[in-house]
Amino acid sequence: MxxxxxxxxxxxxxxxxxxGSLEASKVFETYRKRINELTKLNAFITSLEYKPNARKEGSLYGLPLAIKDNISTEGIRTTCASLMLKDYMPPYDATAVAKLKAAGxxxxxxxxxxxxxxxxxxxxxAFGPTRNPWDIERVPGGSSSGSAVAVSARLSPAALGTDTGGSIRAPASFTGTVGFKPSxxxxxxYGLIAYANSLEQIGVIARTVDDAALIFGVIRGKDRFDSTSTDAKPVSSNTGRLFSGGHFKGALLPQLSDLVSKDVREAFDSSVAKLDSEGIEFAEERVEELELALKSYYVVACCEATTNLARYDGVRYGPVADPSRDWKSAISESRTMFGKEVKARIMLGSYMLSSGYYEEYYLKALYIRRNLKLRLLKLSESYDFIYTPTMPVLPWKIGEMIDDPLQxxxxxxxxxxxxxxxxxxxxxPIALKKGLPVxxxxxxxxxxxxxxxxxxxxISGLLKFRGEPSI
Amino acid sequence: MKFDADEISNMSLITLNRSEKKEIVKRLNALKSYLDAINSVETPSSPIILAPEGINERADEPIAFDSDKILASFHTIKNRYIKAPRTL
Known part of the structure; x- marks a missing residue:
């Protein structure tokens, strides 16, 4: 330990x-030293020297934090791990970052x-794969891979991540950390470099739920620069179940268990049994709308990616191509800086938004999404929470899935x-299986x-998971 | 438009080299055949992009877009220097 x-x-x-028993500079330098010692994990694209924060009255004064590289930081390179933005220096801070800085x-x-x-x-x-500190031959999960690895390997006490389809929770699961995606x-x-606006959210990766809540308490709230932000209470909160006397009721979704590997299922079932013995009530629910949820997600995400990434054209963002060429080949040349996965999703999104396919893919995906939302809202009137494994499998070896992208x-x-x-x-984190976190x-x-x-x-207190990688 | 990698790459202004093409086509085909099941979903004739009632509703009014104020604040931004992108 x-x-x-x-x-x-x-x-x-x-x-x-x-x-006053610790000094901010000492805490920062201790972490900085460890970051430099563990570069093999490839958790950081840019590491910084200590710059004192003058906000000594701030609620988080002196706390060092890592920030995912798609969240804008004024004067600090923000690459989105892409060659397209490898030299991009944002002229302003994302609101979440500004709030953290203001807190010290x-x-x-x-x-x-x-x-x-x-x-x-x-x-x-584009900067190479991040490695899992529990087994450096394995993936740490993504897309907030570096943030999760930084927290798991004790390179940072906590980190900001972003979550579009599980990008905070997946790496948290694979690295034995806590990953929280807020509503x-x-x-x-504001300042989050967009991939799929209607899905993504800035959140926190930390060692404990309490630490995640501490950071969330600082970054949450309405922002005049983001019209979708809110701090309003939900309209119908009174119809949700209220916790009473520590009695909780959780919904299980057995139809998803076919997707889950034997190792993960064993760990998950043990946690359900343990929580059940502690008085948490569980019941199984069948939600038909889940059958098409993942398909709906990929259609929406690819379509929004196509639209959002149109700004990387060598004019607004990205390397400038030879201006003597016609506009189409100049843009195409600039966009060669994208990696394979980005290219694939842009292409698929373009196809699904094109004439004749928009109704067949995009509109149908929105319909599925709406029905799922309504069904789960209804379900939440009878339950306090839905409980599932986070990832259906254990972390796989780097490169192992290259021939099977669907998996x-x-x-x-x-x-x-x-x-x-x-x-x-x-x-x-709920358990270890084969030496890897679940x-x-x-x-x-x-x-x-x-x-x-x-x-x-x-629940974390009841399950008593204690573990950290021995790296 | 048929599902053809060359045609889609042309439409989306994405150039693929030979090695990329092989791998990307594999990913595209895997995702496309997985997503095709969505085509069989029957949708109602009523609009389907309406927000569900009672969720995500805002109590406040959106702030008006004040372009004059934004333009006026431009010269007060510190460190306006942005590193110029490289030319290929």
């Missing part, structure tokens, strides 16, 4: 920094990721649900993020 400063969680560090946070660096957030493994980066709109997306896409099946509905969801996912009702965090903290 780690010791000293790196063994302390975010909450403990903040307490000791504010109490110092940025440790920008973390590696799947290019533009497209991937579930951490392998699709859609609860954290401003990688299918690994998102359990996480995309919360992105389609906008509900909050959190992955907590995560359990709790999905709550839209807008009841605080309740979900309370519940996750309770």
């Amino acid at each position: 780690s010791s000293g400063i790196i063994s302390k969680g975010a909450r403990q560090l903040v307490d000791e920094l504010q109490g 946070v110092s940025i440790l660096g920008k973390t590696n990721m799947d290019e533009f957030g497209m991937g579930s493994s951490g392998e699709n980066s 859609y709109g609860y954290v401003s997306r 990688v896409y299918l690994s998102d099946a359990l996480t995309v649900i919360a992105n389609l509905t906008g509900a909050p969801a959190i992955s907590i 995560g359990g996912q709790l999905q709550g009702r839209y807008g009841l993020d605080d309740r979900l965090l309370e519940l996750a903290a309770t």
Whole structure:
């Protein structure tokens, strides 16, 4: 087990920094040294030198944090792990970053990721794959791969990630960390480099639920620069179940169990049995609308990616091609900077948005999404949370899935649900299998993020997962 | 338009080299055949992009887009330097 400063969680560090028993510069330098020692994990694209934060009265004063490299940081290179943006220097901070800085946070660096957030493994980066600290031959999950690895390997006490289809929860599950995706709109997306606007959300990866709640408390809230952001309470919160006397009721979705490997199912079933013995009630529910959820997700995500990434044309963003060429070949030349996965999704999105196919794919995907949202809203009137494994399999070996891309896409099946509905969801570590972490996912009702965090903290306490990689 | 990689790459302004093409076509075909099941979903004749009632509703009014204010603030932004992109 780690010791000293790196063994302390975010909450403990903040307490000791504010109490004066730790100095901000010492905490930062301790983490910086460890980042430099563990470059083999490839968790950071850019690591920074210590820059004191003058906000000594801030609630997080002196806390060092890592930021995913698709979140804009003023004057700090922000690449989205793409050659397209390898020299891009944002002229402003994302609102989430500005709030953290105002609270006294110092940025440790920008973390590696799947290019533009497209991937579930951490392998699709122009800066090379991120490696899992539990077994460096295996993937750490993605797309917030570097953020999760940084937290798991004690390179940062916590980190910001983004979640479009599970990109916070998947790597949290594969690295034994806590990954929290807030309700859609609860954290401003201003300054988040867009991939699929209607699905993505900035969230937190931390060592404990309490640490995730601490960071979330600072970055949440309405922002005048993001018209989709909100801090309003949900309209019908009174129809959701209220926790009473510690009695919780969880829904299980057995129809998804076919997707889940034997190892993960064993770990998950053990956690259900343990929680059941502690008084948490579970019941199985069949949700027909889930059958097409993943398909709906990929249609919406690819279509939105096509639209959002149209700005990388060598004029607005991206390398400038030879201006003497015609516009079409100049744009095409600039767009050679995209990686394979990004190219594939842009192409598929273009196809599905083209005349004659828009109605067959995109509109039908929206219809499926709406029905799923309504069905799960109804379900939340009878349950406090939906409980599933986070990832259906254990972390695979780097390169192992290259010949079977569909299996990688299918690994998102359990996480995309919360992105389609906008509900909050959190992955907590529940067990180790074959020396690798397994995560359990709790999905709550839209807008009841605080309740979900309370519940996750309770369940985490009951399951008592204790483990960290020996790296 | 048929599902042809050359045609789609041309339409989406994406150039593929030979090695990329092999792998990307494999990914495209895998995803396309997986997603095709969506075609069989029957949709109602009523509009389908309406937000469900009672969810994600906002109590506030959106802030008006004040272009004069934004333009006026431009010269107050510090460190406006943005590194110029490279020429290929």
